[in-house]
Amino acid sequence: MIEKKRALNFLEQIIEEDLANGLNPDKLRFRFPPEPNGYLHIGHAASICLNFGLGLTYDAPVNLRFDDTNPVKEEQEYVDAIKEDIKWLGFEWDKELYSSDYFQQLYDWAVLLIQKGKAYVDDQSSEEMARQKGTPTRPGENSPFRDRSVEENLDLFERMKNGEFDEGTHVLRAKIDMASPNMLMRDPLMYRILKKSHHRTGETWKIYPMYDWTHGESDYIEQISHSLCTLEFKHHRELYDWFLDQVYSGDDLRPKQREFARRNLSYTVMSKRKLLQLVEEGLVAGWDDPRMPTISGLRRRGYTPTSIRNFSEAAGIAKRDNVTDLALLEFHIRNELNKTAPRVMAVLDPVKVVITNYPDGREEQLLAENNPEDPDAGSRSIPFSREIYIERNDFREVANKKFFRLKLGHEVRLKNAYIIKANDVVKDESGKILEIHCTYDEDSKSGSGSEASMRKVKGTIHWVSIAHALKAEVRLYDRLFTHEAPDADKEKDFKEYINPESLQVIQDAYLEPSLEKVKPADHFQFQRLGYFNVDDDSRPGALVFNRTVALRDSWARMEQKK
């Protein structure tokens, strides 16, 4: 049992209760059961963190079980991607298992059910069966095949298995209760004929078990103590238990299904179908587009495993529908990167500054701290010269006292360098500023200890030396949707809320030269701008950066309020 150092979520409370009622802690076992038909997203991450987190908390094994009962939709590619994502999140599964491993056992048990008169073969079409099923408010009626003899059922089921019938001609159904208020109990399908090649069992099987028949029995085979799934499976629990009743021996562990609310995130969609739509319609570049809420998208965007795990922990787990604020995820990545990401200088929207009293041709190396939050991060040198770039929006010809940046006749500190004063601007015919002419205070060099270097100047801005700068591509990402719950409105298509400015590509950003040898997935803070990581598309000499998340920006907020 866990000592009460933090509040337990309701699932942990259930486990504690089971333990208190005599469940042997060694019997605790969990599982994460994805269907390999798509990529994992942040919602899955919540489930992964929950199940593997319980494993860690209780020192219990957690199986990775691929729920691969539908060969029509499942592929090895997804199996591989899912495994990679879980490993990347930093979790280790006990056993890698597949529902398809249990096809024979499931078949044998189905035969048992037939023998007990609890299952029958139905020859009707799906339409006919749907008609007989009734509605939530009206009971269903029995199938004309419901009372077939055991012998006939056995024979037909075996022939289904042998591939003697076409798809759609026969199914095996559990004989439960066509009048049950729970639609799932109205003689649910256990098997359908599918003459498709399975990614693991190949052509061996012509019939495939349905989810409900498979899931609980798989939990039972694996002796999963707590089978945790999302709320929409609540109604399945009755059937889960019914199927278990048919095979439960009475003297081993009986799995227990419990349900929790899936994790939703604001400003995105989470359904596989909708994510697939975004990919297929080319609205994003792929499953790992940095705007996607997929694990692979978040990874490419620059999110770290720790930030995602901390987010999951902070968001918690409960039974009510929710839309968690994207700001919470952003908080956790900033929080981590603030401590770990080296600071560098990059200018994304350059304007040229000429320091007129700095000798032409001279250059010097200045010392820059790599991370003020990490004393062990050390320092590096950066080149300074007469001509530099600064951000265009860090200069105004005239501005009020609130503008802590460069303006005509006023001083500003160049980060890690000198204090400069703007004297003049050069413009083109249209009035666009081409150059800002400044003078520098030679005695104000950062870290020199001189009186001038200690002067308090209100603003400090970043810069790069033009002669030494690396040119790079920078991709600025923003939320994919403008609405916090894009799929909440049933009248509107979620794609209407796509943010047209979710990606802005800057072809000619300028970086300090220390970044020459960066590798994909390296993280940096571009000072005063945000956290950026090196994209997979990046090559030596053709660097590509993604903005993971911007820094908090109280200046931008002030400006916006005006």
Place this chain on the structure above:
RNA sequence: UGACCCAUAGUGUAACGGUAGCACUCCGGUUUUUGGUACCGUCAGUCAAGGUUCGAAUCCUUGUGGGUCAACCA
């Protein structure tokens, strides 16, 4: 015209019959060679009405609101 689930600051979650707390967001301030970080502070909540009880966010009833269920998907 059913069954089941859910309802606590803007958001997400605690409190398990005994002082409604935490985090994020927002807002204000201090420090700062990042308008970042750190630190301090403010605002803000038990869906409603009854009932049980010395005492109710918690238990009961009713109502209201939201969600789920009628795939040979999982």
